[in-house]
Every structure is written in structure tokens, then in C-alpha cells.
Amino acid sequence: MSTEWVRIDPGELPVGRVTTVVANRRALCVARTEDGWGVLDNRCPHQGGPLGEGRIEDGFVVCPWHAYEYDPIDGTPPEGYGDAAPCFAVEERDDGLYVELPIVEETVSIMDQMVDVMTDWGVDTVFGMVGHSNLGLADAFRKAEADGRLRYFGIRHEGAGAFAASGYAKASGKPAACFSIAGPGATNLLTGLWDAKADRVPILALTGQVDTQVLGPGAFQEIPLAAAFEAVAEWSQTVLHRENASELMALAIKHAVVNRDVAHLIFPDQVQTFEGVEKPPAKPKHGRISTTQITPPEAQIAEAVALLEKSERPVIIVGNGARPHRDAIIALAEHLDAPIITTFKAKGAVPDDHALACGVLGRSGTPVASSMMGHSDCLLVLGASFSNHTGISKNKPTIQVDFDRMMLGKFHEVDVPLWGEIGTTVDVFRDRVAAASRPDQVASIASRWAEWRTEKAKRETWTDDAGRMHPAALFGAMSRLCPVDTVLPVDVGNNTYAFGHYYETRGIQDVIMSGYLGSIGFAFPAALGAWAALGSDRKIVSISGDGGFAQYMGDFTTAVKYGMNITHVLLRNDELGKITREQVNALRPVWQTGLVNPDFAEFARLCGGRGFTVNDPKDLDSVLREAIAVTGGPALVEVEVGATFV
Numbered sequence: 001m002s003t004e005w006v007r008i009d010p011g012e013l014p015v016g017r018v019t020t021v022v023a024n025r026r027a028l029c030v031a032r033t034e035d036g037w038g039v040l041d042n043r044c045p046h047q048g049g050p051l052g053e054g055r056i057e058d059g060f061v062v063c064p065w066h067a068y069e070y071d072p073i074d075g076t077p078p079e080g081y082g083d084a085a086p087c088f089a090v091e092e093r094d095d096g097l098y099v100e101l102p103i104v105e106e107t108v109s110i111m112d113q114m115v116d117v118m119t120d121w122g123v124d125t126v127f128g129m130v131g132h133s134n135l136g137l138a139d140a141f142r143k144a145e146a147d148g149r150l151r152y153f154g155i156r157h158e159g160a161g162a163f164a165a166s167g168y169a170k171a172s173g174k175p176a177a178c179f180s181i182a183g184p185g186a187t188n189l190l191t192g193l194w195d196a197k198a199d200r201v202p203i204l205a206l207t208g209q210v211d212t213q214v215l216g217p218g219a220f221q222e223i224p225l226a227a228a229f230e231a232v233a234e235w236s237q238t239v240l241h242r243e244n245a246s247e248l249m250a251l252a253i254k255h256a257v258v259n260r261d262v263a264h265l266i267f268p269d270q271v272q273t274f275e276g277v278e279k280p281p282a283k284p285k286h287g288r289i290s291t292t293q294i295t296p297p298e299a300q301i302a303e304a305v306a307l308l309e310k311s312e313r314p315v316i317i318v319g320n321g322a323r324p325h326r327d328a329i330i331a332l333a334e335h336l337d338a339p340i341i342t343t344f345k346a347k348g349a350v351p352d353d354h355a356l357a358c359g360v361l362g363r364s365g366t367p368v369a370s371s372m373m374g375h376s377d378c379l380l381v382l383g384a385s386f387s388n389h390t391g392i393s394k395n396k397p398t399i400q401v402d403f404d405r406m407m408l409g410k411f412h413e414v415d416v417p418l419w420g421e422i423g424t425t426v427d428v429f430r431d432r433v434a435a436a437s438r439p440d441q442v443a444s445i446a447s448r449w450a451e452w453r454t455e456k457a458k459r460e461t462w463t464d465d466a467g468r469m470h471p472a473a474l475f476g477a478m479s480r481l482c483p484v485d486t487v488l489p490v491d492v493g494n495n496t497y498a499f500g501h502y503y504e505t506r507g508i509q510d511v512i513m514s515g516y517l518g519s520i521g522f523a524f525p526a527a528l529g530a531w532a533a534l535g536s537d538r539k540i541v542s543i544s545g546d547g548g549f550a551q552y553m554g555d556f557t558t559a560v561k562y563g564m565n566i567t568h569v570l571l572r573n574d575e576l577g578k579i580t581r582e583q584v585n586a587l588r589p590v591w592q593t594g595l596v597n598p599d600f601a602e603f604a605r606l607c608g609g610r611g612f613t614v615n616d617p618k619d620l621d622s623v624l625r626e627a628i629a630v631t632g633g634p635a636l637v638e639v640e641v642g643a644t645f646v
Contacts, residue, residue, distance in 0.1 A: 005091070005098045008039075018061055018072070020052030024101045027052070028088070031061055031072035038072035039099045041086040051085065061085075108276040110245045111140035111267075117249040118177070119149040121285045123204055125168060125532050127153045127161035128179025133221065134208030136272020137179070153532060153562060156554040158185050160525035162192020163552070165203050167526025170512040171487055172533035173324060175202035175256045182209045183221030186228065191519055193232045193262045198516035199320070199345075200404075202256035205233065205264040212240070212268045225266050234261035242274050250283040258289060294403055295428065296420035304380075304399045304416045305432045311378035313441060314338045317361065317392060320345035320515065321383025321402060325423035326508070329382065330354065332430045337438040338380075339445055341369045343390045344500050345515040346383075348488070352504040355442055362390040364500030368448040375444075380429075382422050386411050387516070401425050456502055460617070464642030469617045471495065471571060471641045475502035477620040478569065481628060483539045484509065487530045491523035491544035494577040497646045499543055521551030524568055528555065531564045540565065541628065546572045546597050553603065559634035560608040566634045567627050570600055573643035580643065604636035612637045 006023045010030040013019055018031045020042055027042035029051035040061065042052050049065030056062070060069035060078065069078055075085035089100040115137075130138040144150035155161040161178040168176035178193075180186050186207040196203040207229075210219045229236050235255035239245050252263040295301075308314055316338050318329055326349050333340045333356045340350045340357050344364040350357045359366035361373060373379070373393055381400045385407060386392050398414040400407075401422055408417035418425060459472040475498060482488070484507025490496050492514060505511070512530060514522035527542035534540070549570050559566050576593040583590050601611030610630050612623050614637060627635040 001102045003100050003102050006101050007096045007098050010097065016056050018052055018054060018056060020050060023099065025104050025106070026101060028099065029054075029061060029085075030097075031056060033059075033072055035073065037090045037092060037097060038074075039088045039090045040070060040072065040075050041088075044068055044070075045083045045085055109136060109140060109272070110239075110242045110274040110276050111136045111272055112143060113276045113280045114239070114245050114249045115140040115144050115150070116280075117246050117283045118204075118253065119144055120283070121250065121253045123175055123177055123253060124149060125151050125153070125165075125176040126179050126206075127155050127164040127168075127176065127529065127532075128206075129155060129158055129161065129181070129185060131181035131185060131208065133182040133185075133210060133269050134179065134206075134267065134272070136269075137206065137208065137267050141179075151532065153528065153558065155525075155528070155558050157552060158188035159191055159521075160528070160552045160555040160558070162189040162203075162205070163195065163519075163522055163525035164192075164529035164532070166192050166196040166199070166201060167489055167512060167522075167529030168533045169196060169201035169203055169529075170199065170526070171510065171530040173201075174533070175204050175253065176529060176532070177204040177206055179206045180208065181221070182207065182225065183223050186223065186225055190228075190232060191517075192525070193229075195514045195517040195519050195522065197232055197234070197262050199514070200260040202260050203262050204252060204256050205229070205262060207264070207266055208272075209238070209266050209268045211270050225264075229262075229264045232262055233264035234259050236264035236266070238266040238268065239271050240268070242277050245271075245274075246280050246283050250285075250288065253285075254288055292403060292421050293424045294419070294421045295424050296401075296418040300416060300418050301425075301428060301432070304418060305429065307378060307397055307399060307416060308336070308380065308429065308433045311397070313376045313438070314378040314380060315358075315373055315376035316340045317373070317379055317381045317384055318342045318346050318349050319382060319384025320349070321404075321407075322346065322422045323349045323383075323510070325382075325426060326350060328423050328426045328430075330356075332426050335430050335435050336433065337436050337441060339372045339376075339441055341373055343384050343387075343392075345511075345513060347500065347511040348505040348509040351506050351509070353506050356445065358445055358448075359504075360500050361392065364389070364497050366452055366501065368445065368452055371448055372441075372445065381414075382426070459502075459645075462642075462645070464644055466642070468573070468615075468640050468642040470645045471498035472502045472645075473617040474569070474571065474614075474620060474639050474641065475499055477617075477624055478541070479504040479506070481621065481624050482509065482541055483507075483628070485538045486510075487512065487534055487538050487540050489513070489523045489526040489530055489540070489542040491542075491548035492518050492520045492578075493545045493548060494573075494581065494643075494646050495543060495545040495548075495571040497578075498571075501646070520548045522548070524549055524566075525552050525555055527566045527568065528558060528564060531559075531566055535565060539567070539628065541567045541569065543569045544571070545577065546570060546574065546595055546600070547576045549600070550595075550597070553600075556604060556609060556634060556636070557607045563633050565631055567630065568634065568636045569624075570636060570638050571641045572597065572600065572638050573641050575643040577643045577646075581646070600636060600638040604634070609633050610635040614639045
């Protein structure tokens with residue numbers, strides 16, 4: 001093997017001390033003794049301990065892990081021991097200290113080849129934490145980032161990384177990856193992965209693992225990850241061989257995208273050191289994923305058309321699955337002159353300022369929506385699941401459209417279940433159903449909105465016994481000030497119910513949430529993901545209570561680190577208000593729902609962001625306007641609201 005002399009700088013190292021120096025992609029243990037300099041490989045041959053972090057005692061370098069000893073000059077152990085640390089020739093010259101090292105050519109690893117497949121398939125964003133059992137994969141990410149093929153966001157908690165990846169998918173419709181070490185790092189991903197699974201969005205989970213040779217006896221951070229992820233992952237595989245590694249990555253992404261679910265790959269530590277195959281087979285996305293533009297069968301289309309044409313008061317109900325087709329749905333509604341209601345998960349899919357929009361249906365909704373559904377004589381339900389929270393009527397003639405056959409009539413019989421892609425099917429309806437004019441419907445919508453807005457304006461003036469404002473005042477101001485293309489990640493709790501009731505969407509605002517899992521703490525890490533997906537083009541404004549934000553508040557520093565232009569609006573009431581409400585409704589004593597909070601605005605400033613506090617409704621517009629305009633990093637607006645208000 002060819003070698004070269006490399007200058008190293010151990011600093012002002014005293015005699016009798018060791019340190020670690022990196023040169024030629026190799027970590028070295030550099031020792032200074034009474035007899036001169038010695039350089040050993042930094043990795044202890046016993047179990048890989050970092051010799052440069054040890055000490056010199058009785059003439060030997062002592063490993064800091066298990067106290068194995070090596071001569072600092074030639075690496076030999078004491079008499080009677082077999083291990084020896086590799087040593088390197090060293091020379092002290094006029095211009096510094098030189099060591100003779102093998103020339104190491106940078107090779108392509110199997111991790112590099114798998115990341116090539118990942119980025120070729122369009123997964124170019126990773127949220128994760130680098131650690132001892134994922135270093136090989138992390139190095140492949142480093143190279144891809146240097147090439148401009150990948151963006152890596154180092155997070156402070158793996159749970160935030162999984163929520164960020166879920167938020168990315170919900171904002172963009174495309175998968176991102178979350179990345180962790182073995183053991184606790186991997187298990188920290190599970191809540192965010194369950195959120196993605198429950199809401200049917202694609203996500204790629206990549207976890208390190210201990211060496212396969214130590215699996216079983218109970219090695220440090222050993223967890224049977226395939227078993228741990230079995231329920232949440234639609235597809236999970238362990239990478240064991242070089243020959244099929246690239247195909248495993250392609251299959252993982254295909255399962256995530258096609259099934260809108262969680263795909264999981266496990267990388268044992270030793271596999272991450274494998275060299276790549278000499279001629280890796282191409283694994284292009286083209287030819288592996290088909291179109292989703294499915295048109296329902298003609299006979300069922302005819303049934304649906306007949307039902308719509310005989311209806312006098314049809315209503316369109318839009319679920320989150322229909323969000324990508326907002327323009328086609330609005331065009332159909334205008335063609336039919338039919339009111340449009342959304343589920344809470346689909347809030348913003350149709351702007352509330354449209355003449356046919358009725359807002360959100362259900363517990364988080366408006367009386368406009370519930371009234372218009374109650375007076376309808378036919379429901380056209382697009383991409384909704386009929387959850388109890390939404391309360392879509394089961395007693396109206398119903399056409400349901402979904403491209404997931406299991407969702408059609410899942411909980412009860414519907415009159416016309418249509419299996420097809422929503423955008424394609426809506427276009428068919430617009431071509432086949434005669435146009436209609438229903439001025440009474442439009443007038444009724446306007447009248448009901450006027451009544452509800454009058455009621456909202458009244459509530460905006462309310463305060464509780466402590467003088468704290470009603471959240472209606474906050475969401476009224478946000479409705480006026482958030483840009484028309486804002487993405488709004490929201491959390492769980494009374495703050496979210498209030499957002500559903502009082503915030504009115506405009507333009508192409510998109511609301512993303514932990515819809516079916518209902519996980520507190522979702523909003524801010526999801527905002528990280530939404531910013532990574534869309535932040536260069538759209539404003540991100542996230543919303544939570546004090547209980548939710550505190551769960552992942554450490555990752556406010558992540559937003560600072562990457563200059564994420566996120567404005568987080570925090571409703572502070574020093575209480576888990578929703579739980580208090582549930583205890584009262586269940587006729588139980590209120591217990592353990594109070595919170596001890598920091599000054600969140602000051603916390604934001606200490607982290608390097610901007611922090612604002614609002615106690616008076618008169619200040620809402622000016623403070624929110626300033627916070628939303630912040631660039632170069634995140635801002636947090638702490639708003640004191642009454643705990644009893646929803």
C-alpha cells in the first residue's frame with residue numbers, strides 16, 4: 001500500500017498527554033512522551049474505544065473504555081497480552097509534526113448506492129439525528145448533500161423528525177425520510193410514523209441497528225426493530241447483503257408512495273461499511289409506478305349523474321383526500337351552484353370567502369356548514385371518511401367518491417359508491433351533469449355566514465375572569481393578516497377547536513394536522529417539514545397551545561439553525577384546557593391539568609429567534625403583522641387566552 005507523509009497539528013500537547021487528530025480520513029491517537037512523539041490508530045483493537053481520549057499511565061496509553069494498555073510509540077501491549085494497536089512512523093520537522101499514513105482512496109459504499117436510488121426516486125429531504133449506529137448511512141447523506149441532491153435537517157429529537165417528515169408529506173404529497181440510530185432513537189420515531197400512517201401520507205423511516213452478530217444476547221441499544229415497527233410499517237426490511245440493497249430502497253419508496261403509508265429500512269452497523277457493488281443495476285422510478293387517474297365504471301357514473309340531476313339542493317362535502325383537486329371541485333360547484341362543505345382535515349381546501357363555501361362540518365366547524373347539510377337532499381362526498389368527529393349525515397342520498405375501495409361504504413351503506421380518482425371523476429360530473437342555478441342556496445349561505453360572523457365579532461370582545469381574551473379575537477386577526485397562500489400546521493386541543501370555529505381561510509391556504517392520531521405536539525415539528533417542502537414559496541404559520549408546543553420546544557433551535565421562516569402562534573392559558581373540559585363533562589374533578597410555563601417569547605429570543613407577547617386584543621394586529629413579516633429565522637407569538645373558551 002502506498003503511503004504519504006502528512007503534517008498534523010496536536011496543538012500545545014504537554015508531555016505525558018494524548019489527544020485525537022484526524023488526518024487522511026483516519027482518526028489518530030497522538031501521544032507526547034519523555035521519549036518523543038507516538039502515533040497509534042485511534043481505535044482500540046479490543047472494542048474500538050477512542051485511545052486519544054484516554055491517558056498515559058505507567059508508560060502506557062490506557063483506553064478510556066476498558067483500560068486496555070498500549071505502548072504509545074509502537075502500540076504493543078504489556079507482556080502476556082495479545083492485542084496490539086497499529087502504529088505509524090512519525091517525524092518532528094522544522095515546520096511541524098509529520099506522520100506516515102496509507103493513502104486511502106474514497107470508495108463508493110453500498111450506502112452511497114442506496115442513497116443514489118433514494119434521490120433518483122425523488123426523496124431528497126431527510127430529518128434525523130446522526131449517531132453511533134447510523135454513521136455509514138449518515139456519511140452517504142453527507143456526500144449527497146455536498147452534491148446538491150439532498151437536504152439534511154439535523155433535529156433535536158427523533159419524534160420531531162418523524163412529525164417533520166409527516167408534515168412535509170402532508171404539505172407536498174411527497175415522501176420525506178426520517179432517520180435515527182438503533183434502540184431509543186428508532187422508537188422515538190414511532191408516534192410521528194403512526195401519525196403519517198393514520199392520515200395516509202407516504203413516509204420513509206431509516207433506522208440504524210446494532211451488528212447482527214450481537215443481536216439476541218441483549219447488546220447495548222438492541223431492540224428487535226422489525227418487530228417494534230411491525231404494526232406501523234406497511235413494509236419493513238433489514239438490509240443484509242450488497243446484492244439486493246438498491247432494490248430494497250426502490251421497493252421501500254414504492255410501498256410508501258403507492259400505499260400512502262410507512263416504509264421502513266433497517267441498517268445493521270456492519271452493513272453500513274460494505275463497499276458498493278461494481279456495477280449497480282439501475283433502479284429508475286419510471287416504469288415502476290402507474291398513474292392514479294382511474295375513472296369509475298360507466299354504469300355507476302350514470303347512477304350518480306341521475307341522482308345529482310334530480311336533486312334540488314345538492315351539497316358537496318370535501319374531505320382531505322380531495323385537497324389536491326380544489327380547482328376542479330370549485331369548478332363543479334359553480335357549475336351546479338351547489339354549496340361546498342369541508343371536513344376539518346380539509347379546512348382550506350375551499351376558501352371560506354368563496355360564495356359557495358360553508359366552512360367546516362362537525363365538532364370543529366361552523367353552524368353554516370351544519371345548517372346547509374341539514375337542508376340538503378343529496379350529498380356528493382369526495383375523499384372523506386365519515387368519521388364521528390365530522391358527522392356527515394347517513395340519512396341523505398349519498399354519492400361517495402374515493403380511489404381507496406375500502407373507504408367506500410366503510411361504515412355504512414351509501415347509494416352510489418364510486419371507485420375512482422377524485423379529480424378525474426369530478427371532471428366527468430362537470431361534463432355529464434347539466435348546469436344549474438340555485439340563487440336561494442347562495443343567498444342562504446350568505447345569510448348564515450352573516451349571522452355567524454356577527455356572533456364571532458361578539459365573542460371577540462369577551463374576556464374571562466382573569467381578563468384574558470377569547471381566542472376568537474386572535475383568529476379573527478389571523479384571518480385578516482395571514483397571506484392568502486399560508487400553510488397552517490395546527491396542533492391538538494382547545495386551541496385547535498377554536499381555530500376550526502373562528503379562523504376563515506382565503507386563497508389557497510392549506511391546513512395540516514394530526515387528523516386521526518390526534519397527537520399533541522404535532523404543529524411545530526410539522527411546520528419544520530412544511531417549511532422544507534414549501535417554505536421558499538409560501539409562508540408557514542403554525543398554531544398550538546402551551547401544552548403542545550412544550551413537547552418539542554427544543555426543536556425551535558432547529559428552525560433557528562436552518563433559518564426557517566416559521567411564525568408560531570402559541571395560545572397560552574397555563575392549562576391543558578381540553579383535558580379540563582373533558583373532566584368537567586365527565587362529571588369528574590379537575591385534576592393535574594395545570595401547567596408551569598416559561599416565558600415562551602423570551603425562550604424564543606434565547607434560542608436566537610424572535611419572540612413576541614400579546615395580552616391585549618388591541619395589540620394583535622400590529623404584533624402579528626410584525627411576526628409574520630420576520631425573515632431569516634423563526635418567530636414565536638405568545639398570546640394569553642382564557643382557559644374556559646373554545
